Amino acid sequence: MAAPPDALAERVRAGDARAIARAISAIEDAEHGDGAALVGALFPQTGRAYLVGVTGVPGGGKSTLVDQLIATIRSAGLKVAVLAVDPTSPFSGGAVLGDRVRMNRHAADAGVFVRSMATRGHLGGLSRTTGDAALVLDAAGFDVVLIETVGVGQDEVEVAQTADATVVVMVPGTGDDVQAMKAGIMEIADVFVANKADREGIDRLVQSIEAALSLQPPSDGGWTPPVLKTEATTGQGVPELWETLCRFRDRSEALRAARRHARALARIRALAGELLFARLEQALPPDAFARAAADVVARKRDPYRAAQDLLA
Secondary structure, eight states, X not given: OOOOHHHHHHHHHTTOHHXXXXXXXXXXOTTTSOHHHHHHHHGGGOSOSEEEEEEESTTSOHHHHHHHHHHHHHHTTOOEEEEEEEOBOTTTSSBSSOHHHHTGGGTTOTTEEEEEEEOTTOSSSSOTTHHHHHHHHHHTTOSEEEEEOOOOOTTOOGGGGTOSEEEEEEOTTSXXXXXXXXXXXXXXXXXXXXXXXXXXXXXXXXXXXXXXXXXXXXXXXXXOOXXXXXXXXXXXXXXXXXXXXXXXXXXXXXXXXXXXXXXXXHHHHHHHHHHHHHHHHHHSOTTHHHHHHHXXXXXXXXXXXXXXXXXX
């Protein structure tokens, strides 16, 4: 028998790892879980964690970089949680890669919590419930929440709407010098990481990113995204990355507040749309959408007219 939302929320606030895992599972289970009630119970205790998104092209070494960031953040005496978003298994519906396996050296550390989440078909590099899962970890007292996305392209940049700071990871030799010129990636990054710095072409990659940055208009708060070299396998450059993220957080409190306002607005709009659609489905006969689709296929109505008729 599942614990009532208020009782589960109390255990989450106490930092109970099993309760945290159950709360995130309840949020992911939109059909049977108590996600909304849990978020409501936990929400007053949120807003303190520093949410850092780590995104970039597939194969860029994001998971290894996050693993090193965990160690660096823990050495500063801070509690850190990771939401590692992976592609969805077509068989089980779960996360395919399972980043917890790659970060198992922290398994015995009570100050670290790692959770893999499946996209379940959601575009943008994140799971639909990533933001709510981050709220659970925030309420549980974690100082930093690292959100690692699936490998994304220039138009899949939802992490920037979820995190307080966004790290974009690139590597030489994969066309990233061209990728860096694409607006979506350029606009979401607060910090660029040129990973695998021991590879040939690393300096060319850094120059390409910096050249593209020089063409960008000044950002709010006057922050120009730095380009840092790292070798995630050895940890080289990772302490400097964390120092840069701390400097960004301390310097741009107004920008952080503006982003949180935009995030809240986007979340409210999305939830309002989901609730309205659910009410529409409840109000209409079970076959209403199927009949509308049949009319569109038969060219009796166009899709816009069909949607307007359903709303009417």
